[in-house]
Amino acid sequence: MTSSQESLHTFDRRTVVTAVGAAGIAAVTLTACGSSDKPGGSEAVKPAPAGGNGDALAKTADIPQGGGKVFADQGVVVTQPSAGQFKAFSSKCTHQGCAVSKISDGTITCPCHGSQFDASDGSVKKGPATEPLAAAAIKVEGDSITLG
Numbered sequence: 311m312t313s314s315q316e317s318l319h320t321f322d323r324r325t326v327v328t329a330v331g332a333a334g335i336a337a338v339t340l341t342a343c344g345s346s347d348k349p350g351g352s353e354a355v356k357p358a359p360a361g362g363n364g365d366a367l368a369k370t371a372d373i374p375q376g377g378g379k380v381f382a383d384q385g386v387v388v389t390q391p392s393a394g395q396f397k398a399f400s401s402k403c404t405h406q407g408c409a410v411s412k413i414s415d416g417t418i419t420c421p422c423h424g425s426q427f428d429a430s431d432g433s434v435k436k437g438p439a440t441e442p443l444a445a446a447a448i449k450v451e452g453d454s455i456t457l458g
Contacts, residue, residue, distance in 0.1 A: 368455050370390075376429075396455060404425075405425050406423065
């Protein structure tokens with residue numbers, strides 16, 4: 311191999327290694343921070359778990375009537391649409407996967423593009439989302455709410 315061929319071969323390998331490294335960094339960044347079209351680099355949201363592990367999420371008194379609370383680590387939002395009635399949904403917006411962040415007056419709101427969902431059944435109240443939030447299983451025993 312001549313020195314010009316060897317130089318060309320090294321350059322090609324370096325280019326490939328650099329491209330693979332950049333792709334890896336991009337994948338990690340998107341996974342950790344969400345896609346670049348999400349304001350403030352919304353954190354990635356885990357899907358609602360299929361089954362619970364029995365760990366307490368909250369006390370019933372922690373969930374306001376007509377409102378709710380987002381549990382980011384578990385990927386769920388728990389609401390209390392009416393006194394003593396508790397519901398749970400995935401906290402992942404069905405539009406582009408941002409985490410919902412606000413629950414008030416019976417409405418769950420996604421901060422990224424303004425989708426709104428009904429706190430009693432997860433249905434879409436206002437788009438751009440077109441699909442409801444996925445239901446999540448919870449158990450209410452006494453004053454404790456657990457994933458179930």
